[in-house]
Amino acid sequence: MAESSPQIPTDVPTAARVYDVMLGGKDNYAVDRAVAEGSLAIMPELREIALHNRAMLHRVIRYLAEEEGITQFLDLGSGLPTVRNTHEVAQEVNPQAHVVYVDIDPIVLAHGRAILADNANTTVVTADIRKPGELLARPEVRALIDFDQPVCIMLVGILHHLGDDENPGEIVKVLRDAAPRGSFFFITNFTRLGDAPESVALEKQLLEQLGTGRVRTPAELAAFFDGLEILQPGLVPLPLWRPDTPVLDAGTIDVRFMTGGVGRKP
Numbered sequence: 001m002a003e004s005s006p007q008i009p010t011d012v013p014t015a016a017r018v019y020d021v022m023l024g025g026k027d028n029y030a031v032d033r034a035v036a037e038g039s040l041a042i043m044p045e046l047r048e049i050a051l052h053n054r055a056m057l058h059r060v061i062r063y064l065a066e067e068e069g070i071t072q073f074l075d076l077g078s079g080l081p082t083v084r085n086t087h088e089v090a091q092e093v094n095p096q097a098h099v100v101y102v103d104i105d106p107i108v109l110a111h112g113r114a115i116l117a118d119n120a121n122t123t124v125v126t127a128d129i130r131k132p133g134e135l136l137a138r139p140e141v142r143a144l145i146d147f148d149q150p151v152c153i154m155l156v157g158i159l160h161h162l163g164d165d166e167n168p169g170e171i172v173k174v175l176r177d178a179a180p181r182g183s184f185f186f187i188t189n190f191t192r193l194g195d196a197p198e199s200v201a202l203e204k205q206l207l208e209q210l211g212t213g214r215v216r217t218p219a220e221l222a223a224f225f226d227g228l229e230i231l232q233p234g235l236v237p238l239p240l241w242r243p244d245t246p247v248l249d250a251g252t253i254d255v256r257f258m259t260g261g262v263g264r265k266p
């Protein structure tokens with residue numbers, strides 16, 4: 001269990017810590033585990049879904065670092081450090097790659113600082129993506145990300161924590177306008193499944209217990225990629241994005257519940 005800290009409330013659940021439960025981490029509290037158990041009761045596949053999300057992250061970062069020569073990564077809503085983080089994958093390809101982790105939850109900074117203490121090319125910033133202009137102006141971000149050079153902006157498993165009233169499309173637009181040509185956007189989001197009522201039930205439970213949760217249709221996800229060239233194979237269930245090994249059954253909920261893709265700013 002995580003150590004308690006005055007800045008880290010332990011009596012209300014947070015998205016970062018609930019996700020940590022799903023990934024089998026130790027940085028969570030009873031309130032987080034209760035939300036995770038409630039979610040798993042609705043959709044038992046959620047643990048596998050979290051692993052698919054991490055596995056796609058590894059494939060995308062490796063591809064962008066190796067094949068597209070991307071050397072800067074802005075990981076928004078990065079979550080708690082876990083097994084094989086963005087900087088580990090990117091710096092395996094290029095030890096000089098710069099990675100900035102951003103999360104609203106101060107526990108991410110508390111744990112990230114210790115892990116990154118001796119890594120000058122990586123930093124953790126506590127900020128809210130609902131204020132993208134402020135976030136982009138932060139000196140810690142500017143110190144490692146040069147917005148005159150292509151950057152990968154990651155919105156992995158975060159936009160489904162924003163309601164429509166928080167205008168995620170506008171947030172993506174601000175980020176897109178700030179990024180130079182040749183930049184990449186990597187986005188994943190919970191997907192509304194017409195044939196699986198649990199996708200709606202999960203949204204309701206997350207909204208009630210976490211105060212945040214929005215399952216989106218494929219068309220709503222596609223709108224986040226407006227103005228971008230979507231890389232092959234398109235916006236697809238996560239395991240189907242350039243898999244390392246063939247996906248034997250693409251019809252199961254664990255495969256289909258999250259959709260993601262990568263777009264390039266032309």
Ligand code: SAM
Binds near residue numbers: 014015076
């Ligand atoms: N990106 C990681 C991944 O996909 O493995 C972690 C995803 S986790 C499900 C979502 C993260 O988004 C949480 O750590 C949460 O604290 C963060 N988050 C939610 N709303 C945010 C906001 N408005 N600004 C910054 N981070 C936010």
